Amino acid sequence: MKNLLLVFILTVSTGAFAQKSDPNMGIVPAPVSAKRESGEFKLTPETIIFVDSPDNKAVVFFSNYLKKAGLASSVTDINTIDKNHRNLKNSIVLSLNFKGKLPAEGYELHVTPNNITINGRYSGMFYGIQTLIQLIQKSKSPGYAIVPCATIKDYPRFGYRGMHLDVSRHFFDVDFIKKYLDVMAAYKLNNFHWHLTDDQGWRIEIKKYPKLTEIGSQRAQTKIGRVHGVDSDLYDNTPYGGFYTQEQIAEVVAYATDRYINIVPEIEMPGHSMAALAAYPEMSCDPAKEYKVFENWGDSKEAFCPNDVTFKMLHEILYEVMELFPGKYIHIGGDEVNKDAWKKSDFCRQLIVDQSLRDENGLQSYFISNIEKFVNSQGRSIIGWDEILEGGLAPNATVMSWRGEAGGIAAAQMGHDVIMTPGSGGLYFDHAQSKSTQEPLSIGGNAPLSKTYAYDPVPSSLSKDQQQHIIGVQANLWTEYIATPDKVEYMLLPRMLAMAETGWTQQAGKDYKNFSMQRLPHQLARLEEEGYNYRVPVPEGAKDTTLTGNKFNIDLTPSVEGAKIHYTIDGFTPRETDLEYTTPLQITVPSGKHIDFQAIEITPAGKRSIVSDIKMANDSK
Numbered sequence: 001m002k003n004l005l006l007v008f009i010l011t012v013s014t015g016a017f018a019q020k021s022d023p024n025m026g027i028v029p030a031p032v033s034a035k036r037e038s039g040e041f042k043l044t045p046e047t048i049i050f051v052d053s054p055d056n057k058a059v060v061f062f063s064n065y066l067k068k069a070g071l072a073s074s075v076t077d078i079n080t081i082d083k084n085h086r087n088l089k090n091s092i093v094l095s096l097n098f099k100g101k102l103p104a105e106g107y108e109l110h111v112t113p114n115n116i117t118i119n120g121r122y123s124g125m126f127y128g129i130q131t132l133i134q135l136i137q138k139s140k141s142p143g144y145a146i147v148p149c150a151t152i153k154d155y156p157r158f159g160y161r162g163m164h165l166d167v168s169r170h171f172f173d174v175d176f177i178k179k180y181l182d183v184m185a186a187y188k189l190n191n192f193h194w195h196l197t198d199d200q201g202w203r204i205e206i207k208k209y210p211k212l213t214e215i216g217s218q219r220a221q222t223k224i225g226r227v228h229g230v231d232s233d234l235y236d237n238t239p240y241g242g243f244y245t246q247e248q249i250a251e252v253v254a255y256a257t258d259r260y261i262n263i264v265p266e267i268e269m270p271g272h273s274m275a276a277l278a279a280y281p282e283m284s285c286d287p288a289k290e291y292k293v294f295e296n297w298g299d300s301k302e303a304f305c306p307n308d309v310t311f312k313m314l315h316e317i318l319y320e321v322m323e324l325f326p327g328k329y330i331h332i333g334g335d336e337v338n339k340d341a342w343k344k345s346d347f348c349r350q351l352i353v354d355q356s357l358r359d360e361n362g363l364q365s366y367f368i369s370n371i372e373k374f375v376n377s378q379g380r381s382i383i384g385w386d387e388i389l390e391g392g393l394a395p396n397a398t399v400m401s402w403r404g405e406a407g408g409i410a411a412a413q414m415g416h417d418v419i420m421t422p423g424s425g426g427l428y429f430d431h432a433q434s435k436s437t438q439e440p441l442s443i444g445g446n447a448p449l450s451k452t453y454a455y456d457p458v459p460s461s462l463s464k465d466q467q468q469h470i471i472g473v474q475a476n477l478w479t480e481y482i483a484t485p486d487k488v489e490y491m492l493l494p495r496m497l498a499m500a501e502t503g504w505t506q507q508a509g510k511d512y513k514n515f516s517m518q519r520l521p522h523q524l525a526r527l528e529e530e531g532y533n534y535r536v537p538v539p540e541g542a543k544d545t546t547l548t549g550n551k552f553n554i555d556l557t558p559s560v561e562g563a564k565i566h567y568t569i570d571g572f573t574p575r576e577t578d579l580e581y582t583t584p585l586q587i588t589v590p591s592g593k594h595i596d597f598q599a600i601e602i603t604p605a606g607k608r609s610i611v612s613d614i615k616m617a618n619d620s621k
């Protein structure tokens, strides 16, 4: 209290908050070009949606969206109306058969006070609609909204824009997967990498091998996270399990397809295979051994055996997988293969000799090449983690570079396609979002939003031709330390929006300040309305820091539209009952004293940021 009496706070009323003049009109990911024009379009119950392809998935999606939002939803096939009697006033015209060309997945959106038009084909129309949805400003009165006038031209930088989810370490049900797909679609992501199998659980029904789920989807107990940051040796003594039936998989595939999202299923091999080995030990090099679904994190010491029995079973498993997933890519894992079991195996040692392989790395390559041949024979392609480079890359494989970019660079130099997903680039969303001890338990690391945003997937060390092999970018969400849907959302958002911008927006169009201060607050308010448990970033200007001097200016911008910031300077943790920050402050610290300016942001729904702390010290005597 003594300190407080000596402190002078001055409020400053000019230049309070970020300007609203956002060149990207709040849209995430930022479009190639957006031109704000004067006026606005009023969306009313009388607004008609004219379409030239009424059954198109994007059109159906949009009309369902408007219906749900209580806005106009009358869809009319424009071909049924005589050209001379078309009154396009107060209408939204969705044109898939427009004349002219657009880049792949591109669209044009034009909003005037009279009407809105979107030109786009396939996913291009869907993305034009997503942009329009982001521009719709709902009013308090039902059935009424406005859209600012604008001309937007847009198309993506990369064809592959992915988001991964590990459902093996923890299982997430179909409803949640759909919610995950919804938010991916809203930000123009087009590939869902579904990590369906691992040591800790096999999550996809395979009719020919029912024990994969009967046995492999269940574990007896689960390792308890960490105690004071150190891996514990405690277990929860609670059985855990879950899997998707083939019917459910088909339902999810259809749901994703309706949102122009391809699903890349991952069936891990030859490592990360304990759950499968627990069900079918004959797939190991030592079938007499007992295998059980892993209850711990980290990698098991086991792997599928590269023999005829295993290959036959894996081909049959992959055949069913390919029946369920229509996309080009099947992800076969290939990462972190512990080769101990192969080293101990007489069969493997002989196989290395017979096939003139160099060592167990050569065996890994032999394994992946066998699987690739089968997948290719079915008209599909494999993706593997960058370890599949070890011992020689399978001829047509696409490489997912996760251990930094080196694997991706090597693969691109060899003429292979590459998807960049390096943890070092802030794309591992199981890493913490700040260094604060207030962050929830995570696997470790630090991947703040700014780091995720800054990542550029195209290494400058590659030639222009080689750069063409970087087909896209993806973030990964491993769930060892993420047991609930709420926590998945917390770790995903808002970082996924930053990664989505990297995938879509041209590098020259990226601007972190514009993203984080002008567009993200609007998008987070939207996510809040839609019920996502995103992480509330600390207010801009409030990040933890230590400053010395005697006068300090505090200038904060809320990270979420409509949120309030509360602060203390008395050393107590701020909460909603403390002073509200509404305007910039100047704090004077007397000689020899120090003050902590601690702030918390609380959103309309009551979501809270962590508490930030600006330490201000006046060292003068």
Ligand code: ACM
Residues within 6 Å of the ligand: 335, 336, 385, 402
């Ligand atoms: C990985 O993170 N093991 C691909």
